[in-house]
Amino acid sequence: MRKALLSSLLLCVCAPFALAAPRIAPERLAELASDDYWLALGHYERKTLGGWRSYVDDEKFFLSAQGEHDPQAELRATLDALYEPTSSGDRHAQCRYPARTRWLREKLQLTDLPQPSCDEFRTWYADVAPHSAVLVFPAAYLNSPSSMFGHTLLRIDPEGVDDQGSPLLSYALNFGAMIEGMDNSILYAWKGLAGGYPGLFSLVPYREKLSEYNRLENRDLWEYRLNLTPQETARMIEHVWELNQIRFDYYFFDENCSYRLLELLQVARPGLQLTNQFPLTAIPTDTVRAVKEAGLVERIDYRPSREKELLARAEPLSDDEREWALRLADDEKRLDDLQFAALPVERRALVQDAAYRLVRYRATGEERDNVGAARSYALLRAINRTPPPALTVERPGLPETGHESRTWQLGAGSRDGEAFAEYGLRMAYHDLNDNGAGFPIGAQIEILDLRVRQYEDEHWQLQRLDLASIRSLTPRNRLLQPLSWQVSTGLERVAGRDGKQTLVRQLNGGAGGSWALGDDLLGFALATTRLENNPDFAGFIAPALGFDTGLLWRNALGNLSLEARGDYFHNGEVRRALSLNQQWELSRNLGLRLTAQRDFSHFDQPRNELMLELRWYHY
Template sequence: MLKRLAYLALCVCAPLHAAPHVDPSRITTLAADPYWLALGHYTPAKFGGWRSYVDDPRFFLARDGAHHPDQELAATVDALYAPANKGDLHAQCVFPARTRWLRAQLGLQDLPTPDCGDFHRWYKDISPYHTVLVFPAAYLNSPSSMFGHTLLRIDQAQASQDKTALLSSAINFGAYIEGNDNSILYAWKGLAGGYPGMFSLVPYQQKLAEYGSLENRDLWEYHLDLTPEETGRMVEHVWELKQIRFDYFFFDENCSYRLLELLQVARPSLRLTSQFPLTAIPTDTVKAVKQAGMVGEIDYRPSRERELLARAKPLDADEQQWVLKVAEDTTQLQSPGFKALAADRRALVLDAAYRLERYRATGQERDAGRTQRSYQLLRAISQNPPPPLNVERPGLPEDGHDSRTWQVGVGSRDGKAFGEYGLRMAYHDLNDNAQGFPLGAQIEILNMKLRQYEGNHWQVQRLDLATIRSMTPRNALLQPWSWQVTGGLERVLGKHGDETLVSHVNGGAGGTWQLGDDTLAFALGTVRVEHNNDFSAMLSPAAGFDSGLLWKNRLGNLRLEAQGDYFLNGEVRRTLSLNQQWELSRNLGLRLSAQRDFSELTGPRNEVMLEVKWYHY
């Protein structure tokens, strides 16, 4: 009872502030302002009007504020004049970016002054001054990271001078996952919007360790030309989005798209999100920011794996064996064979062995033996230090081709002429222009091809839902598995010489070896499950192989590949193919393909095709 009386007394004693009457036409005008629309994350609805990307009712003050920017604006003005005794729950404290803008636009000089202690302490700790767009490169072994990622680093004023960027804060948007979903379920729910997405603000050093060490991903840091005022305005809006949920989709409403929205809050004149009506691949969004003239200096942070390989590159085969021996057993440091190495070569071996130990420790529980070996290696390094490590910087990821691809080709299959028309939503295969992409990496999503034969006969040639191939070369120090997985519809040889459209899922694993700086050889064992109307069973399994060569030459990329599937029902299917692409420009290629198919159901078939590939987003 006493608490209720105290609360009533506080309300009576609190100064009253009446919201001014704002002309409805002024409300309508301000509600259509790009900055207000950016603060509410509004986008035009399909059937007219507006809808907000925010899927959390806590973000809105008006009952239908998610669809009516004018109602949300009017409700916000009223809420700004609520009694100041609400403290941190006051609208001015919850929505500082809205408050700043409406105060300036409407000349609100008589607002109450609540004590927004939580916000002011949070903002002071961050002290936003400079913005850096960070791009962790693609990491094929994680479904959530196949296309790379983007986040924003917020530096304090002295970060550059004092070299304290590691102490900065990072703004990240990602899927909020409860439970332990497996990779397949994660990929499906990510495609279908089954996870909520939320903004978070974490220490940059934590994200650096996660991407550079745990996931072995290179990081690119793009310093943006946002002013301190623009950076501060963006950080204010991040406070408004704390614990606020969005729908999350891998291909459009993802990390990169949300960060583009933040940049438009920082600088309302930008028009970044309108460039991505269908998909928002991280590398494409980096290009959009760069094309907007916002990027200055670019820094590169290599992953632990790349640093290890760079240190081991000048070592010969015997020296690399010493790396393995010393990393496993530090007593080898005293062996006559190791001491017989020249001092400068021992220094390189020691440094490579230490880096190998730290690489192996990634993601593992602390091990006393490994810790002791690392200490012994560090002591030896201090007595015989190696030269500074110089890691060659790869090509900029945004300099690669655009992600969406149109394909038009003409060819002949067993004497029958055809035209082929294709569309791939994303984003790279083994023969595409490798500039900005690792050699041996392939990620394709929704790749459809239609074929028109003589006599105006049309057919679906293939529809790949997803194809992922990771051909990472093995070496003396690291022995990664190469793997691939694909699924969808494709034409295969059928009975009586015709072609049958089948649905399938297949994958495989094996090894890849570096034959030269620009040549890879790979060999994988494969399994396949297929639904084929020519077969009596509903589903027919097969085991097989996939091997070949990939050569990056002066014209483009050449791939020679042999594949085979041996079904339990007796069907044997083999393919031998050759593909060479000529790079006419960064976003235009000409590809020649030749293929010979074999099947137990019919005779062999030959096919040759020349196609033009145009990349854009």
Template sequence: MLKRLAWLALCVCAPLSAAPHVDNQRLQQLANDPFWISLGHYETAKLGGWRSYVSDKKFFLAPDGNEHPDRELAATVQALYAPASAGEQHAQCVYPARTRWLKAQLNLTDLPTLDCTEFKQWFKDVSPHSAVMIFPAAYLNSPSSMFGHTLLRIDQADVQSDHTALLSYAINFGAYIEGSDNSILYAWKGLMGGYPGLFALVPYQEKLSEYRSLENRDLWEYRLNLTQPETERMVEHVWELKQIQFDYFFFDENCSYRLLELLQVARPSLRLTEQFPLTAIPTDTVKAVKEAGLVESIQYRPSRERELLSRAEPLTDEEQEWVLKVSADQKQLQTPAFKAQPRDRQALIIDASYRLERYRANGQERDPERAQRSFELLRAINQNPAPELDIPRPGLPEDGHESRTWQAGIGTRGDKAFGEYGLRMAYHDLNDNAESFPLGAQIEILQMKLRQYEGNDWQFQQLDLATIRSLTPRNELLKPLSWQVTGGLERVPGKHDDETLVSHVNGGGGGTWQLGEDMLGFALGTVRVEHNNDFAGFIAPAAGFNSGLLWKNPLGNFSLETKGDFFTNGEVRRSVSLNQQWELSRNLGLRLSAQREFSHLASPENEVMLEVKWYHY
């Protein structure tokens, strides 16, 4: 900010060089050019005109440049002719992408000459030649990571031939967090726009370590067919965005949306952002980039966690116990019991032990004892190497179903028939079409359901603000916590044998276990806080449970769940439900659900429904 203020002061205190007069028609033509619109991150305002996504006033040269691209352009032309004595704070040095474009469009051959040493050295260090879009896949046990993420890697000319991608730089947009907010608080404030967003250019090796190791997320690398001039133009604009704040919202103005804007700076003919007027889910933005013809190749990099689990997969329970013992104490390698194992099985155990030790070291300060254990295991691996680890590439993240869902169903509750209609803004539940989604993952945002009972009796049935469930299986080596959280409005059994609309927040934690190749069992303890007009108190707390089975079968996904809530006011509410979804196509599903509810306030009730789910946009 100080740089921009410094050169503005110089503009006021010193005479400008002779800036050319740009007639109004040409000014408007340039101000409406897609490239200038992209440079200013403008969008059409709701009531007409323009507004910029940039929330930082210091980005603009005109006082109202955030709403008037033409005035910002005119101010930029004037600023380019400011005295060269402004040095590194001169507009030519602060706005290299604007400068290059306006020089070409207006044939500005008489601009003051400046060195712009800081920018030129920075640009030389980055040395942009080509670009790769990186997609760190969703990671279940972190609510801030369950949607996935995107960033751009900027490669130098010889990266592909020399295999030196680790020396590249990455362009990342993210929430700027001061302090130590936990993951759940981060997700909430991200939803509500509680953080500013900033662009950053960092060594790619740092981001690779962060996502593959610290967060245990698989990486997908989409090499783009941007030319060198297009890549350079995009990187020049990143310099213009240093320390410039944007609004940050988890579901629309997020990392993926901002990177789409950068790609439109690189290639102004693209129309990527206009496809996402409401939400910008990372997988959907990846899909949009592919459909725009920008992707020329795809590479997959598994996380350390996936590598560990893949190595441990062929091991028996007894062999996995050996992994735990060997990783903790390398003297176990010399015991007669271990040496009695076949040599090829020893190799698998030692290799898995080393991977487990390195996995546990993720994010930890260097520990000399752990380093020594890793060294001993590496030496054992050299003496008896395991076969190379071959991890099958999973389904592409963007090949899953679309994010928004329309629902329509018919059913009965007791002796009454009904039709139910719903809309979910995002994203996926436990029974949805499973391709490219991990079993046990659920994240839903803004789901609304209406019912129409016989006699044209309409009823508002449900409004979920957010529902997140992470059912990650435990095993001998890793024991993650499964958890869930949800809040909103829903119908519950009422004291007049009707359904009462209540507001609620509830969550829980527990464990999930792999019962078969495509079957999970889970058990969680839960807590609930509810406002119910049938209760005397304003709010009523409850403790309870949620357990069940998930089975990915040839038809689709099956679930069987039992729930219970035991309120402090004496109300006891229990239910058992089953759901089976048939996957008719990638974006079309048919779901049968059945439920029996028990309540101290009402008679037991049965409900059965058959619904069509259309995944759209």
């Protein structure tokens, strides 16, 4: 009895020493703390003036009070925490930080670590069953401010999915802003730019994301299968567990969905230098290009949107057959119409399939209703009786093959005989006349476009500063009738009194329609409104109504636009402009643009301007 009591006392006294972390030489500790993998696990970056900072903005991620700025202190604290008693269960450091644990165990050969069960992590990891990864790029969707640059996420596949399984059983790994409440588009954009939202990682079934992007938002999906090994994929998912409910600041242009995923890829394959390519902005197409250039992509798959599938099915139909598709989509009873039954069987099959796809397209984002369900069912029964041929959708150009997102501009021109040089910088990322490869015709997204002019008398002036300029000119057809729209805001020069140009603040927008006049020719007409703060006007804000109409033509040289605009202010001022722009594509990232414009204003005589501009697209 006395011997047993003595043994128990000895165990109690010795236990703290048995669980103490090993002493590591300072040189070895510093070496480990500067390892690429440890820095990737902590999301550390080197500050401009020396030292470190972590992108993680959540103090509960760190075990050391200095962990946010000191990788070595965080490593030392992690070592100590790994040897704590297992009584804390799933809150033990080994359970919270499986990626750190595995790496330190391998590097330091820690064979005497305590053995907590970590049931929550093991269950979660077994459910995800990571084996391989796919980078998914839902293409740009201009009707949503959060999606107008596109998006990236990772699909995590279990073993066998690439050969015979279904990706619907996989998980989607996403980083996004956590938005509470119902912020409007303007407030969303402002908070996104200023870091007003926290960002979180989430892991959800891939079928949910597929429905959200490919079906609900009618966005094309590009899937880039990565050549990560099962071990590299497992490393990445271990770290995702460490980031569960950990907050990052979310910034629309740099610390966004794409940037965070690049950090995860650097955890999967230490030594990749992906994030340091994006010191200012991380636009999804640029990050996809960086992943591809790093040699990570082994295959690319394309999933067309519901809209693309509908248009592809309707493309071979005649005008009368498209009318029948519309009638069937409005009333399934027309399937029994004798005139419809008189169509050849193969034509009826195409029309029925187009009608069914139109019904499903119209139901996008809508609550399920009995009438729509009955119509879909009737059309499906007809399709089963006379099945159409398999649908093939032509794959568009890869989005990453387009020009890079930042543009430097150097121009020389003349305004009514007065010569000038113009210097410009646009942070992002495409206008109607830019190289169209990888971009849909009629799409424009410009952010922070600065133009400065130097006239021949050494007079310098700010010519314009567009904070944002967005145009969505989607062509209408018999089956689909999308609204074309545009909005822009910023500073610009307009005709002023005494023949001078006045710098004004403006906000304008418009809506109307666009029509495909040929394979590469688009016409548009929009009604516009404008609010302007002009020192030449008596009122603080002057409203105007107007129009904007023109043609876009993708030709053998590049892109040509011919445009007529007008603004009719309530105070009697009238402004009109005719402009022509033709860009020649010298290479993917180099263009030469000719601009000719004639301006009319009640304040001034008509003015003519001509400019030749070299545009260099460079991240």
